[in-house]
Amino acid sequence: MENTFDAIVIGSGISGGWAAKELCEKGMKTLVLERGRNIEHLKDYPTMNKAPWEFKYRGAVSKKQIEENPFISKAAGYEESTAHFFIKDADHPYIQEKPFEWIRGYQVGGKSLTWGRACARWCETDFTAPNRYGYGIEWPINYAEIAPWYSHVEKFIGVCGTKEGIETMPDGEFLPAYELNCVEKKLKDTLASKFNRHYVSGRWAHITEPQKIHEEQGRGQCQNRNLCMRGCPYGGYFSSVSSTLPWAKKTGNLTIRPFSVVHSIIYDEHKEKAIGVKVIDTNTKEEIIYYARIIFANAAALNTNLILLNSVSKRFPNGLGNDNGLLGKYICFHNYRAGMSGEFQGFENEYYKVSKPAECIIPNYRNVKEQDTDFVGGYVIFSGAYREKLSEKGLTETIGKNFKEQISEPGKWGAYMYMQGETIPKESNQVRLSADQKDQWGIPLLITDVDYDENDDRMVLDFLKEGKAMLEAAGAINVVSHDSRQAPGLDIHEMGGVRMGKDPKTSLLNEWNQMHLCKNVFVTDGACMTSTGNQSPSILYMALTARAVNFAVEQIKNGIL
Numbered sequence: 421m422e423n424t425f426d427a428i429v430i431g432s433g434i435s436g437g438w439a440a441k442e443l444c445e446k447g448m449k450t451l452v453l454e455r456g457r458n459i460e461h462l463k464d465y466p467t468m469n470k471a472p473w474e475f476k477y478r479g480a481v482s483k484k485q486i487e488e489n490p491f492i493s494k495a496a497g498y499e500e501s502t503a504h505f506f507i508k509d510a511d512h513p514y515i516q517e518k519p520f521e522w523i524r525g526y527q528v529g530g531k532s533l534t535w536g537r538a539c540a541r542w543c544e545t546d547f548t549a550p551n552r553y554g555y556g557i558e559w560p561i562n563y564a565e566i567a568p569w570y571s572h573v574e575k576f577i578g579v580c581g582t583k584e585g586i587e588t589m590p591d592g593e594f595l596p597a598y599e600l601n602c603v604e605k606k607l608k609d610t611l612a613s614k615f616n617r618h619y620v621s622g623r624w625a626h627i628t629e630p631q632k633i634h635e636e637q638g639r640g641q642c643q644n645r646n647l648c649m650r651g652c653p654y655g656g657y658f659s660s661v662s663s664t665l666p667w668a669k670k671t672g673n674l675t676i677r678p679f680s681v682v683h684s685i686i687y688d689e690h691k692e693k694a695i696g697v698k699v700i701d702t703n704t705k706e707e708i709i710y711y712a713r714i715i716f717a718n719a720a721a722l723n724t725n726l727i728l729l730n731s732v733s734k735r736f737p738n739g740l741g742n743d744n745g746l747l748g749k750y751i752c753f754h755n756y757r758a759g760m761s762g763e764f765q766g767f768e769n770e771y772y773k774v775s776k777p778a779e780c781i782i783p784n785y786r787n788v789k790e791q792d793t794d795f796v797g798g799y800v801i802f803s804g805a806y807r808e809k810l811s812e813k814g815l816t817e818t819i820g821k822n823f824k825e826q827i828s829e830p831g832k833w834g835a836y837m838y839m840q841g842e843t844i845p846k847e848s849n850q851v852r853l854s855a856d857q858k859d860q861w862g863i864p865l866l867i868t869d870v871d872y873d874e875n876d877d878r879m880v881l882d883f884l885k886e887g888k889a890m891l892e893a894a895g896a897i898n899v900v901s902h903d904s905r906q907a908p909g910l911d912i913h914e915m916g917g918v919r920m921g922k923d924p925k926t927s928l929l930n931e932w933n934q935m936h937l938c939k940n941v942f943v944t945d946g947a948c949m950t951s952t953g954n955q956s957p958s959i960l961y962m963a964l965t966a967r968a969v970n971f972a973v974e975q976i977k978n979g980i981l
Contacts, residue, residue, distance in 0.1 A: 721914045948961075
C-alpha cells in the first residue's frame with residue numbers, strides 16, 4: 421500500500437509541476453518521480469547571489485569543462501554559475517544518427533530552472549494552419565478551448581506584458597510590462613509605419629507587480645538582476661521549485677521521489693489499462709514498482725517518447741498505445757538558426773533603467789490568412805536594443821579616477837534580432853530505441869534521427885532579408901547577419917512523437933491528452949504536440965496539463981477511470 425497512489429507524475433519540470441499542483445489541489449494523493457537530485461527553493465541555489473569575482477573563471481566555462489561536455493556546454497544559459505543545473509554529457513549518452521544536441525537538466529524542477537521564460541499565447545491560426553496548408557494533421561482542439569486554461573496558468577505563474585490586440589499573439593492576463601528603451605521605441609514606430617508589423621514588450625514569466633496569489637506562493641517582485649538561471653532568491657520568475665511544487669506540497673497530498681529513473685509504464689492486459697510505473701533507483705539500481713489509477717507522462721518530450729517506447733507488453737509489443745506504429749515519429753523542433761545585429765547612431769543622451777530579463781517580440785507575420793511565401797509555417801522574432809558598456813573611445817587608463825570615469829561612460833547603441841521558426845512535422849524525423857546499447861540503469865539508449873529540410877532553409881532566408889530591412893529602416897548601420905546552422909536540439913524546444921489528434925490511426929492522444937488505447941495515461945509535455953507553432957510552447961504545455969488534469973479527475977469521480 422505504501423507504493424500506491426491516486427496519481428503518478430513522471431517528471432517535475434514545467435508540465436510535471438503543473439500536473440502535481442492540479443492533482444494535489446483536487447485531493448489526489450500524487451507521487452512525482454524525478455530521475456535527478458532534489459532541489460529546494462533558496463536552499464539549493466548555490467550561486468544565486470555571487471558576484472562575478474567570486475567565480476574562478478568570472479562566469480566563463482573552462483576549456484576542460486567544454487572538452488568534457490561538448491554538447492551541453494553549447495546550451496543557452498550554460499555557464500560557470502549555472503552548470504550545476506545541466507547534465508554532464510558522459511553520464512547520459514544517446515545515439516545521434518544525424519546531429520542532434522539534446523539539452524537536459526536532471527533535478528527536481530528540471531529545465532524550469534533554466535528556461536527562457538517567454539510566454540506568448542498561440543493564436544487560432546497556429547492550431548489550424550498545418551491542416552489548412554497540408555503540412556500536418558488536424559489539431560483536436562482550437563484556441564477557444566485552450567484560452568481559459570491559458571488565463572488559469574497566467575494568473576498563477578505571473579506573466580508580464582501589454583495588451584495589444586494582435587491577431588497572431590492573443591492578449592492574456594498580464595502584469596505590467598517592461599518598458600521599451602529609446603531604440604526599441606524607434607523600432608516599434610518604424611515597424612508600425614513602414615511594415616504594418618508589431619514590435620512589443622515580451623510576454624515573460626516574471627512578477628513585475630506581485631498579486632495576492634503570488635504572495636501566497638511566497639514569491640516576490642522581480643529585481644531585474646537578470647541572473648534568473650541561477651535560481652531566483654525572490655521567486656521573481658516562475659519555476660516548479662519556487663511555485664507549483666511547494667503549492668502542491670502544502671495540500672499534504674504530494675510525495676516527491678528524486679533519484680528515480682523511470683524504466684517503463686506497466687500495462688495490465690486483464691484490466692486493459694496501466695497499473696503503475698517501474699523505477700530504477702538512480703544510485704542503488706534497485707527496481708521498484710509504484711501503482712496508481714492515472715499516470716501523467718511529463719518527462720520532457722524525448723524522454724517521454726523513450727519511456728513509452730520501452731513500455732512493452734504482449735498487448736503493445738512496440739510501445740504503449742503504439743498500434744499505428746507512429747510512437748516516436750513526427751519529432752519536430754524550433755528553427756533558431758539565424759540572427760543579426762546592427763549599430764545605431766545618436767541617442768547618446770539616453771540610457772535605460774534596468775537590465776530587464778525580458779526581450780521584445782515581433783509576432784509572426786507570415787502565412788497567416790493564406791500562404792504568402794515559398795515556405796509553410798511562420799516565425800516570430802525576438803529582439804532588443806542595448807548600449808555598449810564601454811565608451812567608443814576605448815580605455816586609455818587601467819586604474820584610478822580617470823579609469824572609473826571611462827568605464828562608466830557607455831558606448832554606442834545596438835540592436836539584435838533572432839528568429840524562432842515553425843518546423844514541419846515529418847515521419848522521417850523520429851526517435852527509437854537501440855536494440856543493443858543500454859545506459860547504466862539497463863534502459864535502451866535513445867537514437868535520434870532528426871534534421872532540417874528545404875522549408876527551414878527558405879524560412880531562414882526570408883528572415884535574414886526581412887530582419888535586415890526592418891533594422892535598416894529604423895536607422896541601423898553595419899548590420900551583420902548569420903545562419904549558424906546549429907544542430908536541432910539546441911533550441912531546447914523538441915516536440916512530438918506522441919502527438920494529439922482526432923484519429924487514432926494518425927495520432928496517439930485525443931483532445932484531452934489521453935492515450936487513445938490506454939485511457940488512464942496522459943501525456944502533456946512537449947511530446948504531445950501536433951505541430952510546433954511559432955510561439956514558445958512552455959505555457960501551452962502548462963495550459964494543456966491543467967486542462968487534462970481537470971478532465972482526468974472528473975473521469976475518476978464519475979467512475980469512468
